[in-house]
Amino acid sequence: xxxxxxxxxxxxxPAGASRATCDRLRAEARAEAALLYAPRIQLExxxxxxxxxxxxPASSSNAVAQARLSLVLSPIDMLRGHAIESVAAAxxxxxxxxxxxxxxxxxxxxxxxxxxxxxxxxxxxxxxxxIDAMVSETLNxxxxxxxxxxxxxxxxxxxxxxxxxxxxxxxRSMVLEQLDGEVEIPREPAELAPRYRAAALEVDRxxxxxxxxxxxxxxxxxxxxEADRSDWFGVVELAYSFGDPWRRAADRELLRARARELAxxxxxxxxxxxxxxxxxxxxxxxxxxxxxxxxxxLATLRGERDRVAPMVxxxxxxxxxxxxxxxxxxxxxxxxxxxxxLAAARRPLAEGSL
Numbered sequence: 001x002x003x004x005x006x007x008x009x010x011x012x013x014p015a016g017a018s019r020a021t022c023d024r025l026r027a028e029a030r031a032e033a034a035l036l037y038a039p040r041i042q043l044e045x046x047x048x049x050x051x052x053x054x055x056x057p058a059s060s061s062n063a064v065a066q067a068r069l070s071l072v073l074s075p076i077d078m079l080r081g082h083a084i085e086s087v088a089a090a091x092x093x094x095x096x097x098x099x100x101x102x103x104x105x106x107x108x109x110x111x112x113x114x115x116x117x118x119x120x121x122x123x124x125x126x127x128x129x130x131i132d133a134m135v136s137e138t139l140n141x142x143x144x145x146x147x148x149x150x151x152x153x154x155x156x157x158x159x160x161x162x163x164x165x166x167x168x169x170x171x172r173s174m175v176l177e178q179l180d181g182e183v184e185i186p187r188e189p190a191e192l193a194p195r196y197r198a199a200a201l202e203v204d205r206x207x208x209x210x211x212x213x214x215x216x217x218x219x220x221x222x223x224x225x226e227a228d229r230s231d232w233f234g235v236v237e238l239a240y241s242f243g244d245p246w247r248r249a250a251d252r253e254l255l256r257a258r259a260r261e262l263a264x265x266x267x268x269x270x271x272x273x274x275x276x277x278x279x280x281x282x283x284x285x286x287x288x289x290x291x292x293x294x295x296x297x298l299a300t301l302r303g304e305r306d307r308v309a310p311m312v313x314x315x316x317x318x319x320x321x322x323x324x325x326x327x328x329x330x331x332x333x334x335x336x337x338x339x340x341x342l343a344a345a346r347r348p349l350a351e352g353s354l
Contacts, residue, residue, distance in 0.1 A: 018099050022092035029088030033081030036074075042221070044068040068233070070223025076216050083210035090206050094199040100186070101196060101269040104349075107179055109279055112345030114176040120338035121169040124162060127330045131159050134323045146316045158327050185348045189277060193270040197262045204258050208251035215244035281350035287343040294336045301329050 046066045104111070135155045141147035186192050217239040224232050262268055266275075305325040311318035 018096060021095050021099070025088040025091050025095070026085070029085045033084045036077040036081035036084070040072040040074075042068075042070045042072050042223070044070070064227055066225050066227040068223060068225045070221045070233075070235075072219055072221045074217075074219050076213055076218045080210060080213045083206065083213060087203060087206045087210060090199065090203045094196070094203050097192070097196040097199050098269055101192065101273050104185070105269065105272055105276060108276060109283070110176065110179065111276075111280070111349065112342045114173060114179075115345045116338040116342040117169050117173045117176060119341040120334050121166060121173065123334045123337045124166050124169070124330070127334075128162070128166070131162060131327065131330065134326065135159055138320065138323060141316060141319075147320065151320050155323060155327070162331070189349055189351065193273050196270045196273075197259070200262055201255060201258060204255055208254065211247060211251065212244065215241040215247065277349050280346045284343055284346050284350045287339050287346070291336060291339050291343065294332055294339065298329065298332050298336070301325055301332065305329070 044067070046068065047064070135152075138147050138152050138155050142149065142152045217237065219235070219237040221237070222232065222234040224230055262270060265271055305322060308318050308322050308325065312322055
């Protein structure tokens with residue numbers, strides 16, 4: 001982790017960081033630290049009672065009234081200002097990593113569906129003209145009484161179903177574009193949760209360090225006093241709270257409890273991230289199994305269509321069967337394109353140890 005006074009926080013921040021959040025945190029820390037860095041001017045009015053004069057009246061005293069103007073400088077406050085800016089720098093890193101997690105978690109288990117829908121849609125768009133040609137050819141044969149009305153209706157229904165599916169894919173793509181927004185997966189997804197937890201713990205460590213400075217007080221004060229005559233004065237004040245050892249023990253327990261919380265709280269982004277990665281790993285395994293099943297079916301259909309191909313000329317039944325095989329192949333190949341894109345999009349999330 002890095003300190004606020006350098007530009008290094010940006011080096012520890014992943015791409016796509018919310019600079020507005022970091023700018024706000026830094027500005028807020030500067031506003032608070034500015035009051036701690038600067039010296040204070042102090043005006044005091046003092047009336048110190050004098051000793052009674054034993055030879056004079058009982059009410060006689062030598063009370064002294066004095067006005068003091070001083071400048072106060074606190075090295076401990078300066079250290080606290082630096083600590084506050086250091087906390088802001090750590091908060092920037094934590095907020096950036098949290099934002100990256102939240103953007104991916106917002107898509108959740110729908111990750112990759114946009115790419116899958118687009119690829120399936122692109123494949124069907126490339127082949128819809130081929131399907132239209134098959135329907136037209138079957139209709140021409142029907143008009144020549146070489147195909148049945150049932151055969152024409154079958155192909156039309158299949159084409160209508162594909163067109164409805166294409167329309168549904170377009171709608172799904174538009175919806176998913178708003179949700180997905182081309183979320184970028186980090187290069188090492190397995191490291192994102194540990195980095196986030198380390199950043200969150202670093203924030204608590206720096207806050208504990210800031211609290212520890214409050215146990216000490218060191219003021220250097222100098223100025224002028226005005227009474228019967230003017231004179232300058234200087235004061236050094238050093239104080240320490242005996243509650244500091246208990247504070248250190250409480251902070252150590254806080255960090256241990258925070259580490260346990262980050263590792264087990266189901267509401268925490270890092271825990272939900274690891275749950276998502278496990279879900280993506282199971283999803284990729286299931287998708288790869290389905291791809292193998294689709295490949296087997298595609299090989300079978302291509303073999304059957306190839307056996308029918310030599311009989312197409314002059315054989316209306318073979319031509320109709322070939323049209324069915326072609327439609328089945330287009331549907332399965334579109335499905336395979338969708339599955340391949342879905343697996344490719346989800347595989348980076350599933351990689352690495354959990």
